[in-house]
Amino acid sequence: MNTLNEQVVQILTQEPQTLPADIATKLNVSELEVLQAFPSQSAVVISGDHARDLLHEIAGWKTDVTVIVQSGGSIFEVKAPLPEGKFARGYYNLMGQTGQLHGHLNLDNIAHIALVSKPFMGKESHYFGFLDAQGDNIFKIYLGRDAQRNLLPGQVETFQALKHSFVSEPDQSY
Template sequence: MDDLAVQVNAILEQQPHQLPHEIAHSLNTNELAVIRCYPPELVVVVPGALAQSLLETIADWHTTVTVIVHSGGSIFEIKAPLPAGKNARGYFNLLGEPGQLHGHLKLDLIDHIALVSKPFMGRDSHYFGFFNQAGECVFKVYLGRDKQGKLLPEQVSAFVALKHDLNN
């Protein structure tokens, strides 16, 4: 185990709720480097070339997810089904209905995707983290929750199956 992994694991033992970007900041590294140090049962990292395929898979769920973007110290969230998209003019364009996410994603700049399963605020949590070449997170797609705050079981099953398939 390298020095960074030892440091990350020590922080996770002492402060299990600390977020990867917080750990990265405290260790003067990037978020992807921290996530790569998580125990293998928590994370699978795959090439960014799978970004469109994974986004299309999530859109096919037709159920609410939470998309999160960290920018300049702020956090932006949208809770809605991930819309379908199409390629045009060098972007993967999300074609959301009113109230859904719209956007233009430069998927060729996504270098890695991490499928992370880690408790947050005392609750199970699963997400797809899309990272650029510098190891910075461009955006995350968290699995959805019902009105009681419970994860949607069909999404959890699909996510766990994806992690398993991508890890083999």
């Protein structure tokens, strides 16, 4: 029997467009387990303790990103700069302007964060995946694109630097 790492690599080789969540369903494991089995150049999983700092970093970009929340078989997307957040009443509150994201994040529920580089729909793609203790996706923040659907170079550079900085600091919470 192949190890999970071997199974994930085999699926990625044979079906490179397959999303981590779909691989998890196929292999009957959590999305976290799949991301932990990705090659290190494709995904780095870190502790959810970094959530506040990463959200602050992304908000500082002040350029569009795409926040995706999946719930009950539906997918919700917001394409706008991530607003700054602040703590109040136990939540990290995002109070964006009109057209931006608003919400109340319980950062205590974020146990893991994955920095993922994986083609999507035939294009280079990078995202931050925020996962709970069971390894399920809470939300994702994809890097932004310009009018020609090209990734924003400054975001890619910062994302890659962040991912590289965490390679030597793997998630110790599992």
